[in-house]
Amino acid sequence: MRLPDGRPVKEAEHLSGWGGVPSSPAKLIRPEKVRDLLPPPEPFIARGLGRSYGDAALNQEGFVLLMERMDRFIAFDAEKGIIQAESGLALDDLLRVIVPRGWFVPVTPGTAFCSLGGCFASDVHGKNHHHEGSFASHVLAISLQLPNGEVQVLTQEDPLFWATAGGMGLTGVILDVTLMLKRIETSFVKVRHHPAQGLQELIHLVDDESRDDAYSVAWIDLLSQGEKMGRGVLMTGHHASTAELPLRKEAALVNPTVKARKFPFVMPSGLLNPTLLRWFNAAYYTRQRNRGEFITDFRTYFYPLDAIREWNKAYGKRGFVQYQFVVPSESGREAIGQIVRQINDAGSASFLAVLKRMGAGSGGPLSFPIPGYTLALDIPFRDGTPELLGELDAIVADAGGRVYLAKDSFLTAERFRQMYPQLATFQTLKSQVDPDGKMTSDLARRLEIVS
Ligand SMILES: Cc1cc2nc3c(=O)[nH]c(=O)nc-3n(C[C@H](O)[C@H](O)[C@H](O)COP(=O)(O)OP(=O)(O)OC[C@H]3O[C@@H](n4cnc5c(N)ncnc54)[C@H](O)[C@@H]3O)c2cc1C
Numbered sequence: 001m002r003l004p005d006g007r008p009v010k011e012a013e014h015l016s017g018w019g020g021v022p023s024s025p026a027k028l029i030r031p032e033k034v035r036d037l038l039p040p041p042e043p044f045i046a047r048g049l050g051r052s053y054g055d056a057a058l059n060q061e062g063f064v065l066l067m068e069r070m071d072r073f074i075a076f077d078a079e080k081g082i083i084q085a086e087s088g089l090a091l092d093d094l095l096r097v098i099v100p101r102g103w104f105v106p107v108t109p110g111t112a113f114c115s116l117g118g119c120f121a122s123d124v125h126g127k128n129h130h131h132e133g134s135f136a137s138h139v140l141a142i143s144l145q146l147p148n149g150e151v152q153v154l155t156q157e158d159p160l161f162w163a164t165a166g167g168m169g170l171t172g173v174i175l176d177v178t179l180m181l182k183r184i185e186t187s188f189v190k191v192r193h194h195p196a197q198g199l200q201e202l203i204h205l206v207d208d209e210s211r212d213d214a215y216s217v218a219w220i221d222l223l224s225q226g227e228k229m230g231r232g233v234l235m236t237g238h239h240a241s242t243a244e245l246p247l248r249k250e251a252a253l254v255n256p257t258v259k260a261r262k263f264p265f266v267m268p269s270g271l272l273n274p275t276l277l278r279w280f281n282a283a284y285y286t287r288q289r290n291r292g293e294f295i296t297d298f299r300t301y302f303y304p305l306d307a308i309r310e311w312n313k314a315y316g317k318r319g320f321v322q323y324q325f326v327v328p329s330e331s332g333r334e335a336i337g338q339i340v341r342q343i344n345d346a347g348s349a350s351f352l353a354v355l356k357r358m359g360a361g362s363g364g365p366l367s368f369p370i371p372g373y374t375l376a377l378d379i380p381f382r383d384g385t386p387e388l389l390g391e392l393d394a395i396v397a398d399a400g401g402r403v404y405l406a407k408d409s410f411l412t413a414e415r416f417r418q419m420y421p422q423l424a425t426f427q428t429l430k431s432q433v434d435p436d437g438k439m440t441s442d443l444a445r446r447l448e449i450v451s
Pocket of ligand 1: 114
């Protein structure tokens with residue numbers, strides 16, 4: 001199929017996010033250059049590298065623009081650490097260029113296989129949110145193509161900049177991003193592990209400023225029971241200085257090549273059952289709790305899952321949901337305890353569950369972070385999962401928290417409005433730049449962000 005202007009369109013029967021659920025049919029356009037980005041004849045949404053888990057980058061009622069080939073570097077000031085690149089550039093490719101020159105991304109999610117545009121549109125956070133805020137706070141400017149084709153250069157002074165940060169692609173197509181980088185002396189991270197034997201102790205460790213470092217994340221064993229329920233390991237770290245490195249100085253800024261293995265096949269759904277996972281978690285806890293302090297390369301610390309390509313196949317054809325929420329500190333401990341118990345009782349958790357602290361939000365009306373605790377966990381999809389998620393959503397909303405749109409697939413419009421009170425501010429700005437509702441997605445319709 002071709003558009004009237006000759007651009008090829010590929011039709012996909014099932015397009016999904018990283019979790020594999022939900023999926024929808026899609027008409028795909030893969031622009032190579034800005035001139036290929038003329039708005040298509042029907043409503044559309046941009047898609048980066050498809051690492052959002054749910055339906056944010058799906059659009060069954062129109063087109064999906066695959067931005068992956070718009071991945072060129074535009075400018076790099078290696079003295080000041082300012083980089084401008086097209087929005088389809090993967091963090092992975094950016095790191096290959098900047099790390100050997102002594103720079104790092106100021107905020108990174110747990111995978112390097114996401115695009116600059118996707119990071120801005122989700123206003124992603126990292127293990128340093130409580131110190132450094134989210135991705136958009138470090139972006140100096142973006143070029144945004146509005147749904148009518150006009151291109152605007154936006155800075156942090158512009159309300160539309162902030163509506164786009166966390167705006168899940170609904171204000172326009174981000175063409176390029178100008179990012180302020182962070183200086184590093186070495187490409188290694190000095191890590192310290194602090195074990196906790198139960199959930200309350202783990203939350204206490206997460207709060208303990210004397211143990212805090214530039215980065216901080218706690219892995220939780222959501223399948224252990226009784227007194228051990230919620231036991232885990234707090235993993236803190238900072239970019240190692242040359243002095244901290246027990247290696248030759250010349251090796252201090254290498255970009256480590258981690259040999260990625262591919263997950264060989266789609267596992268039969270149900271093979272990752274609670275018994276197997278309980279055993280796996282226990283083994284992981286035992287191994288991690290005694291590691292103390294050590295130095296590791298940045299890829300192993302920040303992107304452990306990237307070492308296995310297509311690891312999402314481990315959940316089988318039915319896929320999985322990544323559930324991530326943030327709850328304010330005061331009401332949060334209670335809510336986290338309730339959710340951990342509920343998941344434990346349902347036997348629904350998997351290996352991947354992490355708890356982090358969050359600092360102040362960036363100001364984007366749909367940006368996810370608020371001060372408090374955020375918990376992210378994988379839930380294998382099965383019958384009853386949507387109902388379980390509905391119950392968890394209620395606990396989160398009652399605690400004054402919210403669910404992360406980049407991971408979500410099942411939130412209802414009503415709960416969403418409760419969780420994101422600045423929705424009206426977003427909708428006002430959206431209607432100014434997109435009066436005809438040309439930018440939309442499955443997520444936007446489900447949550448009634450667009451009518
Ligand atoms: C293993 C793993 C770990 C993760 N860890 C974290 C984490 O620690 N913190 C965190 O915040 N997130 C995390 N994520 C989520 C991920 O960082 C975000 O979903 C991110 O948006 C993915 O980028 P992407 O390029 O794949 O975007 P996609 O998934 O393709 O799209 C995500 C959103 O961005 C929009 N978008 C993409 N490109 C553009 C563009 N050029 N213009 C306009 N809109 C655009 C899409 O419309 C969509 O709404 C993780 C994901 C995985 C798979």
